[in-house]
Amino acid sequence: MKKTNYLKELSLSTAVVKRGLANKKADVEKIQSWLCLQERQHRGIGTMTGIDGDYGTATEVAVKNYQKFLGLPADGIVTASLFTKLTSNLKNSFEGAAIKANLRDTISEVAHNHLKGFPFELVIKQQTNCGPWVRSYMGGNEGSDWLWCMGFVQAVLDQATSLHGRNFTEMMPISYSCDTVGTHGIQKNVLIRNERIRINPALAKKGDVLLVRKSQNDWIHTAIIVDVVGDTFITIEGNTNNDGSSNGDGVYKRVRNFRKSYLDVFSLNNWLV
Structure with a gap:
């Protein structure tokens, strides 16, 4: 795997952290x-607290809860x-998915496994797009400017292809930009435009990458396609919300109608031959 930044989120620099010690911020x-x-x-366990690097009484009570x-x-x-228990969802999401008989099924399995981990971003120091999940998907980067939908998609592709002994960078460049991946898809003749999909939905398959198109060469959001049902794509996507935003707060499973939105597809077909 190339995206291993999640490992930094699984450990502390010292064996014990508690109130009264000279803890690292x-x-x-x-x-x-x-x-x-x-x-x-x-919800309701009482562990929500400020993120300020100070192990005061509020943090101590949250830990006790x-x-x-x-x-x-x-x-x-x-x-x-205890920290291992706190971070177990992240570890399981990046390491717990099982290899399937083919790569498309493995991509879907990995995406579903992340979904089970409840990945969410946090607001830290008035900056959205922060926290351990975002840093794991975005190579350690975080903050309001770091929209992380492509980071999530490529983390899933990285895990899945690695399980099959392959490298996802043979398919697309490492990037956090939907435009970079969309342009690469055009250059390699693997980007299926929405107009073609409306004529023949079978062109899109499980494991392909959805790109939400704003204009002909401008894409604003991305997702993993895990199923095609009628006129819809079933997707798993990061940094979205109920409105389908490209700057939401978590990883969700969504239903998108490709006849009502301009949804292009980065196809894996050529790469799987």
Whole structure:
């Protein structure tokens, strides 16, 4: 795998972090981020707190609440073992998918496995597109300017192709830009335009990459196609929301009508021959 930045999110620089120690700010921010993400997944457990790098009383209480949620002694101390529990969804998403009989099915499996991990972004220091999931998808980058939909798609492709002993960069360049991938698709004659798909929906297949077109050579969002049903693509996509935004807050499974929107498809067919 080329996208291994997620590994930096799975560990702390010290064995123990607690109130009263000279903790590293980066370690505390990681812990606070994961506490907030736990509350997003398990509403009401009481772990949402500020992300400021200060292990004060609020963070200590949030840690104790997480320990109570797990049925552990609530001492407010983050050990390596507890941090492993905090970050288990990320590890499982990047390492837990099983290889399938063919690459298209493996891509779908990997995308679904990420979906199960509840990837969300966080707002940190008034910046959207932040947090451990975003950094994992975006090579350590985060912040309002770092729209992460393509980072998510290429992380899925990276994992899936690696399971089959292949390299996704043979298919497309590493990029966080939908325009770069769309232009590459045109150059390699693998970008199927929406107008052709409306005539023959069978051209699009599971595992292909959807590109939401704004204008002829301008794409603003991307997703993994996991099924084609009637006039719709079933997708798994990052940095979106219920409105289908290209700057949402998480990874979701969506239904998109290709007869009502300009949805181009980066096809894997030539690469799989």
